Amino acid sequence: MKLDGLKVLDLSAFLPGPHMTMMMADHGADVIMVEPANGVGEPVREIGERTPDGWSVWFRNVARGKRSLKLNLKDPAGVELLLKLAEQADVFVEAFRPGVVTRLGVGYEAVSARNPKIVYCSISAFGQTGQHVQKPAHDLVVQAMTGLMDLGRGLSDGQPAAPGIAFADASSSLMALSAILMALYRREKTGEGDYIDMSMYDAAIAWTPNVLGPTFGKGVAPEPKKMRSFGGAAMNSIYPTSDGGFIVIGGSEVKFAENLLTALGRVDLLPYAKIPPGDEQEPLKAFFRETFASNTQAHWEEFLAPVDCCWAAVRNLKEAFDDPFTAERGMVFTDAEGNRHVGPPIRFAKEPPRPNPKLAEFGEHSVEIAREAGLSAAEAEALKGRGVI
Missing domain, CATH: 3.30.1540.10 (formyl-coa transferase, domain 3)
Known part of the structure; x- marks a missing residue:
């Protein structure tokens, strides 16, 4: 597969980052979900409807094929473990509010100092610079601020409506994937990694060319x-x-x-x-x-x-x-236990994706991953006993 041998550390949550890294996992990347040691981990483990086996449908469709590392980044030993893992990684993804990873000691400067070849991607609502840098927001707020929600005004009632899809999330996910692959391609030529400041606001704004006529052409809002x-x-x-x-x-x-x-x-x-x-x-x-x-x-x-x-x-x-065409295109498939999954949309003739429907229990691979970072069995078990992993 295209991404065999690529290691990804994913500290993101909810939709933009996790969906992106799942697409990478579908194509062979080793994706490690770095989940907070808060008893829950990735929040969508607990959100929404569940299938009969107890898994969240949302989690199933952003987390398949990944490994799970439970990690307490408020403990210096947890920070050091993540930096050791970053030395071996190709891609680092985070989606905290700007400044949080720096305070935790795992920002781009700290990570790239240990691995200059790392491609580090920060996904946030409004980016790492500008007047809204600390404004909290999820998809709905971003769609309101970018003018996209206004485009959904009812044709009869004139009222804006909540969008049917989390477009700001989705567009930033796709833009981030594109940026990461560009940076990896460039790394092949220069040997250097890079930092990606991916803003949901920027990604959503970028998709407006077909509706900008009144605004750029006449200086007025679209009707x-x-x-x-x-x-x-x-x-x-x-x-x-x-x-x-x-x-x-x-x-x-x-x-x-x-x-x-x-x-x-x-x-x-x-x-x-x-x-x-x-x-x-x-x-x-x-x-x-x-x-x-x-x-x-x-x-x-x-x-x-x-x-x-x-x-x-x-x-x-x-x-x-339920349309057979969706299955024909591989956009829905059923695993051995009878659970349905959204299929991978990126397909190659020579190296097709191989989505792995297995889901990781919270922290399931913590000791295994700590050992891969170079810790001894005793050291890994000690961190587990302290609740660091």
């Missing part, structure tokens, strides 16, 4: 209901059906509009699909609203199946994961 991506275009909108379902038309290209309107017998409305999104397209939107509301979702799924245009019925997560 979502008039924009192509959010319902302003008749061919890029959501339409209720007669039975409470919804059909999404999601491609504004004229060729798709012509195909759909031909199938519906109203090609005379095609000129409205050729003008910019907004109120001027209302006659076409009104036709679609009336048309799709006249019959059931199942009817429209059958009707639209042969039409060459972008469309889909709105499904819930259960329906999406």
Whole structure:
């Protein structure tokens, strides 16, 4: 696998860091979860619904294939053990509030002094510099501050809504993975590691090019209901059906509009699909609203199946994961115990991922990992007895 032989120390929690390092584990990296010796460890071990075997679904889908080291970083012996492990590691990931790792003695300066080749990635809400550096935040706050939540205002009530996915978390996870792989590639040429300041705010802001037209072009805030991506275009909108379902038309290209309107017998409305999104397209939107509301979702799924245009019925997560196509793509798989997992999205023809569904008990590998750092069996057991590991 692509990352065989790579060792990763992961001090992060919740979603951005753990999801990223799980993707690395799926491709062969040895990922060590460094969990706080607080009796719980990774918080998502205890969050949300559980499968019948007792594991949290959230934990199962960010922690598979990793090893667990319980570690008390408030004890100097715990700090020294982590620094010894860092001497052997390739990647170090942390997601504390800025300044915490430095106070603990495991910041970039301390770690790189022991291993100049380390690629050290800090993931935080607002980065390591700037006026918001100490502001606490999770995904929802970041989406509010970046303007992304405002883009989700309802088309009728005008109210912002909580997003359906933790986009700031997800985008920072993907950006961090990209940055780490860039740094590892550069290390092959220079022999030097690097430090990555990954901000959830920065990552979310970076994904806005398709909605920035009004802001950069005219100096005004976007009006979502008039924009192509959010319902302003008749061919890029959501339409209720007669039975409470919804059909999404999601491609504004004229060729798709012509195909759909031909199938519906109203090609005379095609000129409205050729003008910019907004109120001027209302006659076409009104036709679609009336048309799709006249019959059931199942009817429209059958009707639209042969039409060459972008469309889909709105499904819930259960329906999406139960769709055989999801399994065909490897994006859901079942382990030997019958538990379902989200599959790895990164696949190579020559070295495909091999996700390991095994989950580590809290601190399961602490003694083993301490021995790998060079401690004797007696020293490792002594640290365990003191609660350091």
